[in-house]
Structures are given as C-alpha cells and as structure tokens.
Amino acid sequence: MTSPDSEIPMVQLLTLDGEFSAAREYAEYAELIRELREADFLKFYRDMARIRRFDNEATALQRQGQMGLWVPAVGQEAAQIGSGYGVGPNDHIFPSYREHGVAITHGVDLMSIVKMYRGANHGGWNPHETRFHLYAIVLGTQALHATGYAMGLNFEGRVGTGDPENDLAVITYFGDGATAEGDISEAFLFAATHNTPQVFFCQNNQWAISSPVGTQTKVPLYKRGEGFGVPGIRVDGNDVLACYAVTKKHMDDARGGKGPTLIEALTYRIGAHTTSDDPSKYRDSAEVEYWKARDPLIRFEKFLRNQGVGQDFFDEVEAAGDQLATEVREATFAMADPELEMMFDHVYSEPHPLIEEQKAWLQGYEESLGGHTPETPGDDSVSYGGTR
Amino acid sequence: MSNMVELSIAKAINAGIRKAMQENDKVLVFGEDVARLGGVFRVTEGLLDEFGEKRIFNSPIAESGIVGTAIGLAMRGFRPIAEIQFDGFIYPAFDQIVSQLAKLTNRSEGFLQMPVVIRVPYGGGIGAVEHHSESPEAYFAHTAGLRVISPSNANDAYWMIQQAIKSPDPVMFFEPKRRYWQKGQVDLDQAPIDMHSAVTLRAGSDVTIATYGPMVVTALQAAEIAAQEGINIEVIDIRSMSPIDFGHIAESVKKTGRLIVTHEAGTFVSISSEIAARIAELCFYYLEAPVIRVGGFDVPYPAAKLEELYLPDADRLMEAVDRVLAY
Incomplete structure (x- = not known):
C-alpha cells in the first residue's frame, strides 16, 4: 500500500507516536532540532494547522464558484512548513504551484494565491520582496530559473565566505511528476557543473494526477541527481522536524559552498490533484486511509502533547484557523475583478x-x-x- | 568627426558585445562553445581573454537549460546574452522562451524584467546539413513578450546588439549567418536609429520591396537590375519583426502603390503574411496591385544541393516585380 520502495532508509526524527528519536546516522540532523525552542515547535504546528484550514476553505470557495481552480496540499504540510523554515530568511525559493505552506513561511500573503487561482491574475506577488518566486505551472521550468539564480550568486561571490550576512542559497520545489521533465535533469547538470548553492526539494506525493510514481521513475527519486553529480537524501515528508533539519543542513551546506543537494520528501497527496480531479477513479480508498493515519499534523500534535503543550494551545490554534477562514472568505467575496x-x-x-x-x-x-x-x-x- | 571602421557583420557583433561587456559588468555571455573557441562562427572570439570565465563560459549542450538559467540570472540582476548555436537547435528551448522568458514580466505584473538577449545565427545559403539553415523568426514574432530583430549590415549589427542588451525586455537577435563575412562601414560613435525602426536603403518610385536580414542584399541586387530596365525600386530594411514599423512601410507604399515582401522563411503564416495584411488595411486606397510575397517554399529546408532553388534570389524578385507592375 505504500510505495514499492518504502523500505529505503530515510531521515525520520519523529516516530508515528510523536516521540523524538534519531538513528545514529542522523545525529547531525537531530542536533539541529536540539537547537530549537518551544516557540519554534509551536510556530511549526500553528502554520501547519493554518495552511490546512486555509486549504480546506479554498476548496470550499472553489466549490462555490469563487475560484476557477484550487490545488490542495493537504497531507504535505510537514514537508512544506518544515522545509520552508529550514530555508534562511534571505534565501530564494522557486516553487511549483502547490507550495502554499512554503509561501507562508516566507510571508507571502495567502490572498495573492487565492487571487491567482480565482483567475484574477497569473501570480503577481513581488518575488524580489518575498524571495518566494512565482508559481510555475509548466512542470520543472522553475528548477532552471533557480539554478540560473544560484549561478548568479556564485558569480557575485555570495557563497562560501562564512559571512552569514553575505552568503545565500536557493531552493526549488517540484513534485515526483516533474522529475520526468527534461528541465529537471538539465537543472541537475547545470547545478552540478557550476557547484551552485542550491537545494532541489522534491515532494514525492506519489501521484501525478492519476499516474503513480512508478510511471515517472524506475529508481528511487532521491537517486535521480547522482548521475549528474547531485547527491540525494530521502526524508520522511510527514515529519516536520526531519524536513526542517534536512533542509536546514543542506541549505547551510549550499550557502557554505558545498554545492547542490537533492532532497526527496516522501509524503502523500491526501486530496485530489486539483478541484477538477477525481482520485476515486484511479486509487484505492484503503491507500488513502493508510496515509491519513500518517497525517503530519496528528503526529506533530502527539509530539507537542508529549512535550507538555496543553489543550489551550490547540484551542487557540483552532480559533485562529476559524478566524483565518472567515477572513479569507470575506476577502475573496470582496475581491474585485x-x-x-x-x-x-x-x-x-x-x-x-x-x-x-x-x-x-x-x-x-x-x-x-x-x-x-x-x-x-x-x-x-x-x-x-x-x-x- | 565620426569614428568609422570597416568590419564584417560577425566582427561588428563581437565589437558590440565587447563594448556592452565593458560598460556593464552584469552582461554575461554563454552558450555552446562560445568561450575558448569563440563560437562556431567566431562571433565571441577573444572575449574570454578580456573578460574571464565568470563573464563568458561554455554551457552544457542543453538549450532549454541555457535559456532557463539565463532567466534565473536575469532574475538575479544579470543581463545574459545566450547563444543558440544554430537556428534549428532552438526548439528544445521553445518552452523556456515562449512560456517563461516571454511571459514572466506579465506574470509578475512588472515586478520582474527579463533583459535577456538570445542570439541565433539563422538562414541558409551556406551549404549546411539539415537543421542548420532555418528561419524560425515567425514563431517568436508571434509570441507576445518577445522583441525580434535582425541586422542586415555591419553598422546595424554593431548598434542593434548593444540596443538589444540594453533593452529591459527579452530580445531574439537573429544573425544572418550567410552574411557574417559581409563587410561594411561601422560608425563607432553614433547609433543610427532605434532597433525597431525600419530604414529605407534605396529610394524608388515604382515598387517597394520590404525585407530584413540576409535578404536585404538580395533586394538591393534586384533593385540594381530593375534600374537598368528603368524600374525604380524602393528597398526597405524593416530590421525588426516584433514590433514591425508598419508606418514606415505604409509611407513608402502610399508613394509606390506596389509592395513585395521577401524573406527566406516559407511565406505561409509568416512575417510577410502579417505585413501584407496590415498594408492592405493601412494602404487600401493606395494599392495598385496586391501585395506579393516572395519567400522560401513551405517545405522542410531542403538538402544543400537544392537550396539555390529554395532561396529567393534577385531573379525571383524580378519575376515578382513584373507581376506587380502588370496590374
């Protein structure tokens, strides 16, 4: 029911019961979690819950004709929030079109994403200001833009000086489906030959519309970059702490001049590909249920409760979600063409x-x-x- | 006062790029074999020694990657000049040019500018193997967001490449490869006109021929032949295929009443189709004859031993002149 290569080792720092536990070989990642404080953990949860609530509201708004299309990211919150916070505040992010969670970690106004999927513009936020570039709809194209940007950082000497004010890196997001596009392979090649300060972050949500990941690849995706000279690592994409730590480590390395890395975050698209899709036509409900039991929010809630976080916090998060949903709904209805x-x-x-x-x-x-x-x-x- | 030198078109482009690189250290050159070799046509020869490998470098043989990374570099504030080695090799980059480069300024509502120049040696007449002689300019002129230009002489080559590099918009710079070695006087001090203006190269009263790039020389040859027969042909180099300076062409047609448009590309859904349609609108009451188009045929570019039959020459233009004068 999981992907055929589910026995492949991957970085996991939270058990399914929410216990913090790191295998010895992942000690350097665990170390990065020990540097975090409770406020960071609460922020991770708050944002995961926030983007889940937003996502569900956006789907409802699409159903009511308020948006042309919605692209849900339900199930991928840990991969997106964890990795998003692993990116430095001045680093640049080149997303695909489902990275709503990553967007909020860099302060992108969620209404600008609503505006795009409502059909009122094609994106329109300022990538210079947010450092979160525009959504790319043609798969894989953004990986080359990220690589070109990272090449520019090399030419400017913004890499490997050890000065945190100076050094920068770039991350690009794409899915398992996009790995089949030539642009992804070309981006690996340019990144490797230019030793760019860059992370390739592949969210393997196991479905490209109706095609399972086996349609796109014969080898585990984290190995896809090796032949080009981009080493890869697989992380549990439903473990927010692992996603944070792995992204932070490899972004730090990239900024330090150690070159590009491919991260494969193994996760699952619990919802439809888009609001135009009907996943019941091509996948078993048992598979969906299996992954719903591995919901990243549930796992992290268990962790927080184990840490002694009380019910008040979760009540507060839920209330904030309701308020966000109301605000998004009102702002969408008020949005002028x-x-x-x-x-x-x-x-x-x-x-x-x-x-x-x-x-x-x-x-x-x-x-x-x-x-x-x-x-x-x-x-x-x-x-x-x-x-x- | 002017500072004139004689240069080939290839050397003029080289000199123009060199000047732009000297003036602005954000100008980069890359593509296949452009660095030590100087490109297969030697257009970038010598730039590596002057500017070093951070300013000019060879890319992997991956055209989509060349254009895609040029976009990323432009996002970072660079002004990349990307070379596509031959016209027929541009298609792997088609998505990055048409769906990304051309649209990013619009997609971002103006927050992103795309000052990228894509240099493309184009056209036939050099006896090459397949995919080395094509004229794909209409694909790009059809694409909103791109500017498409082509010089026909050394002076224009020197200035238009610099104007293209200064443009905040992406520019497709089509270089007439069979004219690379054609020499001409270059005024190093004074730019002629902006890169999107048409220019009248020979005045005439009977027939207007509008063209660009490699066919400009051919049109001037036809005008010379016609003059011996007492026919005065006006030759216009449109220089820019997007935008097209229709006003300049219309002024000429209002005088001559007859227009021939010629290029190497096939005429079906081409630059000449657009000019014919526009001139029919703008000059309806002035036209003495239908606009005649003279181009390559609408077939794949033929094998080298047939290209003389494919490419329009002065005789084919004279045949068209006879036809428009018969009305």
Missing part, C-alpha cells in the same frame, strides 16, 4: 506599439458599449482541467 488594462500592461517593460494599439482599441470599443465593468464570476464559471 481586474480592469481590462491589466491584460495589456506589463506584456513588455517598454511600450510596444501593437499592444498599445490593441489596448486603445478595446478601451474605445468598451467605451462605445457603455464602459467595461469588472464582474464577479458566479457559479457558472467554466471549470477546466488546470495544472498537472
């Missing part, structure tokens, strides 16, 4: 006569009809297949 100019603005940085001409024409045409009034899409908005 874009003006027509948005279609033409920023196609180029400098004016292009064809675009200017067409914009002026459409403005005049709409004016002749009484002016363009942005509308709010209703329940009849068209459903489409969306991303893979």
